[in-house]
Amino acid sequence: MAYDLNELHLHIHWVLDKPTAPGWTDKRNNIGAHTLYWIHEGKGTFHTEQTYPVEGGMLAYMPPGLAMSMESDGRFPLRMTMILFDCAAVGYDKEWTCVAPVGRLELPFLRSFGLESSMRLSGQFRDIYRCWVPGAQGGALLALIHELHATSDNGAAVRDSAASKMDMVKDYLETSYYSEFTIGQLADRFGISVSYLRKMFLQHVGMSPKHYHNHIRNEHAKHYLMYSDLPVKEIAKACGYLEEYHFSKSFKKLNGLPPSKFRETHRLDFN
Numbered sequence: 001m002a003y004d005l006n007e008l009h010l011h012i013h014w015v016l017d018k019p020t021a022p023g024w025t026d027k028r029n030n031i032g033a034h035t036l037y038w039i040h041e042g043k044g045t046f047h048t049e050q051t052y053p054v055e056g057g058m059l060a061y062m063p064p065g066l067a068m069s070m071e072s073d074g075r076f077p078l079r080m081t082m083i084l085f086d087c088a089a090v091g092y093d094k095e096w097t098c099v100a101p102v103g104r105l106e107l108p109f110l111r112s113f114g115l116e117s118s119m120r121l122s123g124q125f126r127d128i129y130r131c132w133v134p135g136a137q138g139g140a141l142l143a144l145i146h147e148l149h150a151t152s153d154n155g156a157a158v159r160d161s162a163a164s165k166m167d168m169v170k171d172y173l174e175t176s177y178y179s180e181f182t183i184g185q186l187a188d189r190f191g192i193s194v195s196y197l198r199k200m201f202l203q204h205v206g207m208s209p210k211h212y213h214n215h216i217r218n219e220h221a222k223h224y225l226m227y228s229d230l231p232v233k234e235i236a237k238a239c240g241y242l243e244e245y246h247f248s249k250s251f252k253k254l255n256g257l258p259p260s261k262f263r264e265t266h267r268l269d270f271n
Contacts, residue, residue, distance in 0.1 A: 007089040008102070008145070010138030014084045015129045017220075019178055020044075024072040028062065033084050034105065035062040038125040040175040042078035045071045052110050054078070057118035059111045059148075063104040079175060081125040085138055107148060119171050126174055130219065133227060165190045166200040173209065177216040178240035183209050218254045221247070225263040232259045 013033060020042070028035070041056040047069045054060065056079075062068060072078045087102040113121060121144075128140050169190050186209060187194045201209050217239045224235040236247035252258045257265065 008142060009088055009090050009099075010142050010145075011086045012083060012132055012138045012141060013086065014082070015132040016082045017080075017126075017129045018082060019079045020072040020077045022072060022074045022077045024077060025070065027067070027069045029067045030062050030064050032064050032086075034064060034087050034102075035085075036060070036083045036125075037062070038081045038121060040079045040081065040122055040125075041076075043073035043076045044078040046110070047071070048109070054110065057113050057115070059113065059121070061105065061107040061109055061111075081129050083125070083128065083141060085141060105145065105149075107145075115168075119167060122171055122175060130223065165192045166197060166204065169197060169209065170201075170205065170212070173213050174216050177213065177220060178238065180240065214250065214254070217241075218251065221251060221259070222255070222262070222266070225259055226266050232263075235259065 037060040039054055039056050039058045039060070043053070043055045046052045046054050046060060048066060052060075070078075087105065089100045089102055124140070124144050128144070131140065169186050169192070172186070172189075181189075183194055183197065187197050190197075198208055201207065201212060205212055207215065221235055221239045224230055224238065225232075228235075230238070232248070233244045236244045239247065241247035241250070248258050251262070255262055
């Protein structure tokens, strides 16, 4: 059906940040919900009636009723944020009119973005993932959908400044918080000197790349403890810690409480 963007209302069912394993496969069959897949990094294949190669910087939109299978590359596995949501148009003319479910948004199934747009969208999807809690409405997602309808990417040229590369490192740390790397490896990966990268982080972020990496891990760990039933051992693994002991020690140092006590104190019940 046709719809007015200003009349759209959303309800988010689930937001998932998913790092996949090499060769990972999955099948999706949307019965009554819309889904957005933002690919932060990696390579893979999406299969519907056709086969689509996908990689970082791409957005896939699944309307209700579409079946799809996914496969991750054996060397460069996908890392994605998935948002599952309902969408309806609610009219208003001096009083509220009928609620009309939207069967399909006017978005392409697959869309590729240039570097600057990709960095911005990665941040928006990451913020939605961090801030969403069960029962919350989709205000940030609605703003994102407005942007996707209103703008088109024209393959913006890659920015070459060192400050731009610092932003790329920051984005990489935020989307790869579960991985281990040294500041030297980060500098080499993005073609910037170690000293300048450290200087830029201290100037713009207020902490070193290593401390920022630990900060991002800690924020994810707190969300897992507050909003999931995963055992502490599994949370440690999801956040990139090799041992539960090391995770617990680091978590207590940053938060003043061990993980189990933090969960007991801060757990939010939405039942």
